[in-house]
Amino acid sequence: MKYPAIQNFINGRFSDIASPRSLTVISPSDGKELAIMPCSTAADLDAAVAAAQAAFPAWSQTPIKERVQVFFRYKYLLERDLQELASLVSEENGKTLGEAVAEIEKCIELTEFATSLPQLVTGEVLEVSKGVECRTAHVPLGVVASIVPFNFPSMVPNWTIPNAIALGNCMIMKPSEKVPLSLARIATLLQEAGLPDGVLNIVNGDSEIVNAICDHPGITAVSFVGSTRVARLVYQRATQNLKRCLALGGAKNHLLVLPDAKPDMTAQNVVASMSGCAGQRCMAASAMVAVGEVDHIVDKICAEAGKVVPGRNLGAVISRAAKEKIEQYITEAEQQGARVLIDGRNTVVEGKENGTYVGPTVIDHVKPDMAVAREEIFGPVISILRAATVDEALAIENANPYGNAAAVYTQNGSLARYIVEKANAGMIGVNIGVPVPREPFSFGGWNESKFGVGDITGKSSIEFWTRLKKTTVKWNPEAGVNWMS
Incomplete structure (x- = not known):
């Protein structure tokens, strides 16, 4: 094998997966075996969720303008290592090197948008009555999960990682079992950029771990990208467990x-x-x-x-x-x-x-x-x-x-x-055959191509990854009282 056995990334460290089941990662370009990927169990997911839960209080209470500094540094690291990252995408996915370069360039654009989030989630303040003020704030959900496909090993993870984490959440990522190498490299770059341990965790596996994510009581929201058949199943299972879910499916x-x-x-x-x-x-x-x-x-x-x-x-x-x-x-x-x-x-x-x-x-x-x-x-x-x-x-x-x-x-x-x-x-x-919106416009289809409300990228993603807290305040009783106050 060209690479060592695939490991999970939990609480800032790569760790072996103790499992009797494993799959082989094969390069589509030439059929060569790249690595063995053991399939994680529910216990592995428990460890990842526990790490994310432990990290959440400090990360969510860090001001957003400080949180996004990680992504300013991460953007630089993506630019620094662009060719290496593109080569890895091409090797494990089979796309041409030029297409892989474009994928990393899109990751950079997605990260750039995340650095602008402090200007987009300022909330609103209004004096609604004499001496009475209402304000809104976007509050992170907690521990969230993202299940991503094989076709864009770096880009689709970056649809969710920068926005969800910059908005204060801690995240569990589940890469496609066909292309687990790129996401592991992303984790090391985010660690180099200063992301605290436990904020991002990676759990490798197949459908068994997908089901475990949908069922886990410590996970509050799930995003998914893949086929319509599986997107429907994930949406039904996650929402049945009272989770927020956005599942993107196939297309024609x-x-x-x-x-x-x-x-x-x-x-x-x-x-x-x-x-x-x-x-x-x-x-x-x-x-x-x-x-x-x-x-x-x-x-x-x-x-x-x-x-x-x-x-x-x-x-x-x-x-x-x-x-x-x-x-x-x-x-x-x-x-x-x-x-x-x-x-x-x-x-x-x-x-x-x-x-x-x-x-x-x-x-x-x-x-x-x-x-x-x-x-x-x-x-x-x-x-x-x-x-x-x-x-x-x-x-x-x-x-x-x-x-x-x-x-x-x-x-x-x-x-x-x-x-x-x-x-x-x-x-x-x-006159455009691939009408993908550029940031800050959001990505998302209709009908059988999407299950859930909102879109996965751009401004629309803010509503998915946060809750809106409304606060009404009155300090000055001398302002008087009417029916609104």
């Missing part, structure tokens, strides 16, 4: 391409959206609705897809099982009458024959009832559905159960506004 993002769209820009953008991070992101283009006569754009999309080369500017998918599942979607669509214009099946990269690669795939004349049109594929595959009118295209988009993102390609401002208003998704792009 539709790009509506109109005849007046700029052909070159649209083709480049559609392919980048569907193939970036090997399609393993909830904001990837998965379905394109061709409105009217757009064959000239479809031809350019195929030409652009031909420039995407596995192992060079296209990374691997996360596992052998994922590769087989993605290829089965393509085969099934072809058997049902769809036309595979660009075929990424059976891709092998020279020198990395054990890597798990799927080439860029474009499937045309897909019907709405096909699995490839309905289900999240999580690979570099785009399905093209045909529609005669904008309203027919919108009907296809709105019929899908997810609601993460949608986009339209057009030069007609009126039609763009119409589609933005009618599309049933939480994040919309106009």
Whole structure:
């Protein structure tokens, strides 16, 4: 193994996991075994929660302007170690180095937003009656937990760590069992930045520890990012245990391409959206609705897809099982009458024959009832559905159960506004295939793409990670009394 056995990070120290069960961490790029990851037990979680509980009183009572100083230093350390962190992300996740660099750059932006929180949580003060003052304050929840996926080993943890901790909470992090290395490195950087012991704790494991987090009485809130099936289960289990929960699920993002769209820009953008991070992101283009006569754009999309080369500017998918599942979607669509214009099946990269690669795939004349049109594929595959009118295209988009993102390609401002208003998704792009809001705007979809209230990043996250305390004060009896006082 290249790395030692994965350890938990509890109360500022890495510690061995005593468990009879373990999993192997494998690099998707070349199939090499990276590390053994023992699966934590409920007792390991108890220790992490106890450490967080012990740290919470002092951390929560530290003024927020002092708390965020940790994140000013952490931001510098992310910048200092950017290339090292990106290499680790690329190694354990399989994405290209350039994509991994962009992921760390997003971590820096997320941390930068957290340093601005003192200016955003000042509360409100108002004299509501003569001599009577009301004020509000954002109060941390206590010990919170965050369960994160494999597709962004550094970015998604940084969706929650800077904001939740800067707002005064102590945190339990559970990384994906497929990519546990990056989060451990994040813990060491935060420790170097001056984060007190016990404020951040990492517990590694699989579904058993996820269930334990949802059930633990010492955890007050849970965030989750992953598939819709698991997001629903986590939300139901956590809220049944009276926890606050925000669970982000999967997506089936539709790009509506109109005849007046700029052909070159649209083709480049559609392919980048569907193939970036090997399609393993909830904001990837998965379905394109061709409105009217757009064959000239479809031809350019195929030409652009031909420039995407596995192992060079296209990374691997996360596992052998994922590769087989993605290829089965393509085969099934072809058997049902769809036309595979660009075929990424059976891709092998020279020198990395054990890597798990799927080439860029474009499937045309897909019907709405096909699995490839309905289900999240999580690979570099785009399905093209045909529609005669904008309203027919919108009907296809709105019929899908997810609601993460949608986009339209057009030069007609009126039609763009119409589609933005009618599309049933939480994040919309106009001539942008990956409409991820930049900070301070928040990330979050609708419908089957999100369970819970609010968003996980940006200003909206403040409401999730804090409670609002309202105080009414009167000191001067000479001010008199009326019905409001």
